[in-house]
Amino acid sequence: MTQKPRKGEHKWAAVVGLEIHAQISSNSKLFSGSQVRFSAPPNSLVSFFDASLPGTLPVLNRRCVEAAVMTGLALNCHINKKSLFDRKHYFYADLPAGYQITQQRLPIAVNGSLTYGVCAGKKQSQVIPKTVRIKQIQLEQDSGKSLHDDLRSQTLIDLNRAEGQLRVDANISVHHPGEPLGVRTEVKNLNSIRFLAKAIDYEIQRQINELENGGEILNETRSFHYQLGCTMSMRDKEGKQDYRFMPEPNLPPLVLYDATSLPAGADPQQVINIDQIRETLPELPSVTRERLVQQYGMLLEHSFTLLNEVGLLEFFQNVIKETRAEPKKVTSWVLNTFLGYLKQQNLAVSESPVTPSALAELLDLLDSRTISSAAAKQVFEELWKREGKTPGQIVSEKQLELMEDRGALEQLCHSMMEAHPQVVMDLKKGNPRAINKLIGLVRKATQSRADPAMIKEILEKKLSS
Amino acid sequence: MLGRTLQEVSAALKQGQITPTELCQKCLSLIKKTKFLNAYITVSEEVALKQAEESEKRYKNGQSLGDLDGIPVAVKDNFSTSGIETTCASNMLKGYIPPYNATVVQKLLDQGALLMGKTNLDEFAMGSGSTDGIFGPVKNPWSYSKQYREKRKQNPHSKNEDSDWLITGGSSGGSAAAVSAFTCYAALGSDTGGSTRNPAAHCGLVGFKPSYGLVSRHGLIPLVNSMDVPGILTRCVDDAAIVLGALAGPDPKDSTTVHDPINKPFMLPSLADVSKLCIGIPKEYLIPELSSEVRSLWSKAADLFESEGAKVLEVSLPHTSYSIVCYHVLCTSEVASNMARFDGLQYGHRCDINVSTEAMYAATRREGFNDVVRGRILSGNFFLLKENYENYFVKAQKVRRLIANDFVNAFNSGVDVLLTPTTLSEAVPYLEFIKEDNRTRSAQDDIFTQAVNMAGLPAVSIPVALSNQGLPIGLQFIGRAFCDQQLLTVAKWFEKQVQFPVIQLQELMDDCSAVLENEKSASVSLKQ
Numbered sequence: 001m002t003q004k005p006r007k008g009e010h011k012w013a014a015v016v017g018l019e020i021h022a023q024i025s026s027n028s029k030l031f032s033g034s035q036v037r038f039s040a041p042p043n044s045l046v047s048f049f050d051a052s053l054p055g056t057l058p059v060l061n062r063r064c065v066e067a068a069v070m071t072g073l074a075l076n077c078h079i080n081k082k083s084l085f086d087r088k089h090y091f092y093a094d095l096p097a098g099y100q101i102t103q104q105r106l107p108i109a110v111n112g113s114l115t116y117g118v119c120a121g122k123k124q125s126q127v128i129p130k131t132v133r134i135k136q137i138q139l140e141q142d143s144g145k146s147l148h149d150d151l152r153s154q155t156l157i158d159l160n161r162a163e164g165q166l167r168v169d170a171n172i173s174v175h176h177p178g179e180p181l182g183v184r185t186e187v188k189n190l191n192s193i194r195f196l197a198k199a200i201d202y203e204i205q206r207q208i209n210e211l212e213n214g215g216e217i218l219n220e221t222r223s224f225h226y227q228l229g230c231t232m233s234m235r236d237k238e239g240k241q242d243y244r245f246m247p248e249p250n251l252p253p254l255v256l257y258d259a260t261s262l263p264a265g266a267d268p269q270q271v272i273n274i275d276q277i278r279e280t281l282p283e284l285p286s287v288t289r290e291r292l293v294q295q296y297g298m299l300l301e302h303s304f305t306l307l308n309e310v311g312l313l314e315f316f317q318n319v320i321k322e323t324r325a326e327p328k329k330v331t332s333w334v335l336n337t338f339l340g341y342l343k344q345q346n347l348a349v350s351e352s353p354v355t356p357s358a359l360a361e362l363l364d365l366l367d368s369r370t371i372s373s374a375a376a377k378q379v380f381e382e383l384w385k386r387e388g389k390t391p392g393q394i395v396s397e398k399q400l401e402l403m404e405d406r407g408a409l410e411q412l413c414h415s416m417m418e419a420h421p422q423v424v425m426d427l428k429k430g431n432p433r434a435i436n437k438l439i440g441l442v443r444k445a446t447q448s449r450a451d452p453a454m455i456k457e458i459l460e461k462k463l464s465s
Numbered sequence: 466m467l468g469r470t471l472q473e474v475s476a477a478l479k480q481g482q483i484t485p486t487e488l489c490q491k492c493l494s495l496i497k498k499t500k501f502l503n504a505y506i507t508v509s510e511e512v513a514l515k516q517a518e519e520s521e522k523r524y525k526n527g528q529s530l531g532d533l534d535g536i537p538v539a540v541k542d543n544f545s546t547s548g549i550e551t552t553c554a555s556n557m558l559k560g561y562i563p564p565y566n567a568t569v570v571q572k573l574l575d576q577g578a579l580l581m582g583k584t585n586l587d588e589f590a591m592g593s594g595s596t597d598g599i600f601g602p603v604k605n606p607w608s609y610s611k612q613y614r615e616k617r618k619q620n621p622h623s624k625n626e627d628s629d630w631l632i633t634g635g636s637s638g639g640s641a642a643a644v645s646a647f648t649c650y651a652a653l654g655s656d657t658g659g660s661t662r663n664p665a666a667h668c669g670l671v672g673f674k675p676s677y678g679l680v681s682r683h684g685l686i687p688l689v690n691s692m693d694v695p696g697i698l699t700r701c702v703d704d705a706a707i708v709l710g711a712l713a714g715p716d717p718k719d720s721t722t723v724h725d726p727i728n729k730p731f732m733l734p735s736l737a738d739v740s741k742l743c744i745g746i747p748k749e750y751l752i753p754e755l756s757s758e759v760r761s762l763w764s765k766a767a768d769l770f771e772s773e774g775a776k777v778l779e780v781s782l783p784h785t786s787y788s789i790v791c792y793h794v795l796c797t798s799e800v801a802s803n804m805a806r807f808d809g810l811q812y813g814h815r816c817d818i819n820v821s822t823e824a825m826y827a828a829t830r831r832e833g834f835n836d837v838v839r840g841r842i843l844s845g846n847f848f849l850l851k852e853n854y855e856n857y858f859v860k861a862q863k864v865r866r867l868i869a870n871d872f873v874n875a876f877n878s879g880v881d882v883l884l885t886p887t888t889l890s891e892a893v894p895y896l897e898f899i900k901e902d903n904r905t906r907s908a909q910d911d912i913f914t915q916a917v918n919m920a921g922l923p924a925v926s927i928p929v930a931l932s933n934q935g936l937p938i939g940l941q942f943i944g945r946a947f948c949d950q951q952l953l954t955v956a957k958w959f960e961k962q963v964q965f966p967v968i969q970l971q972e973l974m975d976d977c978s979a980v981l982e983n984e985k986s987a988s989v990s991l992k993q
Contacts (some may be wrong), residue, residue: 048565052806054558054686055545055567057719087802089849093822098805155822157810244849246802246858249690251720270724 567684595638661696
């Protein structure tokens, strides 16, 4: 009998693999011509093939193959010029043919990677770049949707196919670094990022606890209980499934070409050229982020934020185009002020009352020192009210122009210092906060129209003289 | 008129000698008279008469659609026909009425053919006798032919006339009987291991199996997707060519059809120079079980070609002995997969149990399938199990490649066409046939035909002569992939040489005067 290790004696490492089911955006389904439409009435988008009527055959959707190639390229995968289709057999009411067509032997893309950022540090402001391996991408038929009616002890099946959602199965194991990988469990059908994280964390801890208590991990499928926040064994439901994989005889191997292997005189309707698809790819996020950092000198975490909000990058770039202000200033205004307002009111960039032009104009006013940054914030707030006024108009109306007259400002400082001798005394004693009070007083007197930096400079000059 | 060839009747229609409606009614009448043959599961009388009416209009306006316009045809009941029950001779699909036509059916209809009905078969096309369907076995019309009966009378032990009727062979026996008994001019069968050629040989017909990929399988309820093809049964080679011309061609709904342009129509030239031909005789096909009569005819056929100047070579297909087992593994595996969709949920038979989905599936499938189908499903699932897959399925795939290569090598050695028997012997009596089970019979009867399906090649069975018992014997020609036209050209020449006799079914035919009075009643007339 081996000695039980004391709890926490050895370090544990967890290994997690994700199987992500993502629906391709296309007009019709992968193997049949029936439409794909969100929230259609049950069983209204079912072709003869989808209903598995005898004698029907699958026909591969070109758009889906192109989408898979694009995804493979975007994830740095090797695209297999030849890939194969297989049947995966099991009986379930939402699988009318008794098998699912998938790519088990030779999928369309393999060996890719994805760089992403993990927020860490205080206030989650630091972004640590990480890379994850993409083992493979495969085209696969989706099953129907099951709706369980417990009241009538029946299950209703909608063969339109499950729509729109991302579904993830997580495979989790733990081991001691340096030792072989542990036995893995599979947690199925998670469809929210939050619950995915919860389920994984729970399962890792469960496995560690189990092993530290001398137990063992079974290679099983578990489900995640949302309310209780724990995973539970599905042991009684499924034994070890044998899917009896077999090549799909009705779909010949999928052959893809590139510029060098494309046969001369090939009908463009009948072939897919990987190089051509690569050219249609938009700039990938990692490239964009790198470019933003290089071009605008922003921090990596800023680039992540800019890309993670729909429409924000475009907004940012439009402001940059129209303003003379420094990129760093633009970055700061867009990510802090602008984004802050959006989040507060739960608006999308597209719903913003402030246009890029308006912000650009505002930043120009700031840059030309026509207004102070405090005034600028005020103007921004006014812009947000959607009254249709330009920044220039607001500045005029509210008389927010920076005080140009240095002489007048000096006078004001002088009189303020005279009016508050106590503060001046504190200052001379070396109290650093006192100067801010003085600056505040002067500012107030100017109705925020004086540049605080200038006030400070004048005061300090006066004090030292 | 009913004894004529498709080509002849088509000409008669065009010339107005007969109208589509008259033709249709004659055929329907004969179908009723020959009901005891059990060739048809469904007779689509109304549909056919309506189609005849439309055809007639077209002929009146001089707008006939072609050679098939107004021609009665029959379709095996494993082809999907819109609005017409399609059963596959199984309880599982009894009452199933498809909402679409198989591509080949649609093509026939688009050419104006008249659909007389759906013909009988072994359940889900599994069998070589057309005896194992829920609607009962099909009887070979030759059982009632003058040729056979006269020979039987010589036998002092001949029993009650109908108890020793003969099988048609299978699984497309209903289609074969339908054509053989003159109830239609052409019929669609299917061919997975010989299911069109086998009954053709037993019923004295031309049974043509096209190259895999030449004709669409969309709507053909599959047995083995990688081997199935629609088959054509007619009374002469020219008729088969006409039908093939209508059916061949790529179908976007079937991804296994090929895209190379096919020469349409499929007009067969007369074989100019037989001496340029090279005929191959596979030595492994000479087996002890082959009846002496068939062997003799095979030999005579080879001699015939040689005497006309063709080169006749012995070739070797060394992996022939493995083909039955290989076929068995691959066939049952695909069957297990293809039958998985029959669960009673969307269509077809559903049992009364609704305790749970699993219970419902199990009972539905038990009730819906016969023993043969269930046996193949169990075998197939066994071979597909993870622990068996490499040793059985993958191994069989490799052997299949070797078998296909055997043919490639034979053709590469200069051979144009192979000549082999189609069946071991002539048709046997039903009572004899059922002494062995379906699997045994299939293994025996498919021996000359199923390697062709594994290689995807075109092949045709041509009726050659009558046996000593007065029953048809056929021989098979096998061609190169997609050289269907060349194959049929050779077959047509051969057919002309052998002049196979017309079946004499006087008692059954009112309108037999044209056939009886025809002085050349001993041969199939091919008047242009």
